[in-house]
Amino acid sequence: AQSVTQPDIHITVSEGASLELRCNYSYGATPYLFWYVQSPGQGLQLLLKYFSGDTLVQGIKGFEAEFKRSQSSFNLRKPSVHWSDAAEYFCAVASLSVNDYKLSFGAGTTVTVRA
Amino acid sequence: DGGITQSPKYLFRKEGQNVTLSCEQNLNHDAMYWYRQDPGQGLRLIYYSQIVNDFQKGDIAEGYSVSREKKESFPLTVTSAQKNPTAFYLCASSRYNQETQYFGPGTRLLVL
Numbered sequence: 001a002q003s004v005t006q007p008d009i010h011i012t013v014s015e016g017a018s019l020e021l022r023c024n025y026s027y028g029a030t031p032y033l034f035w036y037v038q039s040p041g042q043g044l045q046l047l048l049k050y051f052s053g054d055t056l057v058q059g060i061k062g063f064e065a066e067f068k069r070s071q072s073s074f075n076l077r078k079p080s081v082h083w084s085d086a087a088e089y090f091c092a093v094a095s096l097s098v099n100d101y102k103l104s105f106g107a108g109t110t111v112t113v114r115a
Numbered sequence: 116d117g118g119i120t121q122s123p124k125y126l127f128r129k130e131g132q133n134v135t136l137s138c139e140q141n142l143n144h145d146a147m148y149w150y151r152q153d154p155g156q157g158l159r160l161i162y163y164s165q166i167v168n169d170f171q172k173g174d175i176a177e178g179y180s181v182s183r184e185k186k187e188s189f190p191l192t193v194t195s196a197q198k199n200p201t202a203f204y205l206c207a208s209s210r211y212n213q214e215t216q217y218f219g220p221g222t223r224l225l226v227l
Binding site: 004009034036041042043044045046049090092102103104105106107108 | 119121148155156157158159160173205207215216217218219220221223
């Protein structure tokens with residue numbers, strides 16, 4: 001069974017500074033990987049996804065993520081954070097079994113942006 | 116605009132009561148999902164449906180029931196057997212199984 005670990009529960013970053021959120025996954029084959037963002041009391045919005053191909057993936061809102069198979073990681077980055085990036089971020093991994101498709105989420109990382 | 120709607124935004128349940136959460140999508144997606152979110156935890160899968168009139172249990176199906184009579188709709192009933200129902204419930208859909216999931220705005224269920 002697949003699983004996801006987000007080692008940082010909470011990160012505080014200054015506006016304009018860079019941000020990196022860590023994600024480590026456990027899955028036996030090449031995974032499908034996702035990053036979602038959730039504002040308080042809202043649903044999840046897809047930031048980006050990796051299925052195959054280029055290991056550096058560009059997403060919305062200026063985010064990017066890099067898939068590193070050797071490290072089983074899919075870290076999310078943004079070069080310059082805006083106050084509106086304050087939210088909770090979830091990494092997810094999907095199994096590829098047709099009969100048992102499942103999306104497993106990490107526990108999330110809360111990002112606080114200080115002025 | 117295509118999207119996923121969930122209603123109500125807030126729902127209050129009394130002891131011993133069954134309540135139903137609505138999820139509707141107009142994206143023409145085949146697959147739909149229900150997740151439960153608790154503070155400090157990720158999302159946990161309750162039920163999912165890959166096609167009309169068919170659904171499967173997820174990781175935490177006990178105390179919940181679903182139906183899928185129409186492609187657009189996937190209502191979730193929280194039964195009195197669910198002893199700890201207070202949570203944020205999220206509905207999602209995808210074009211088909213194994214495709215990217217898109218989420219609704221959620222329903223917060225509280226127990227009176």
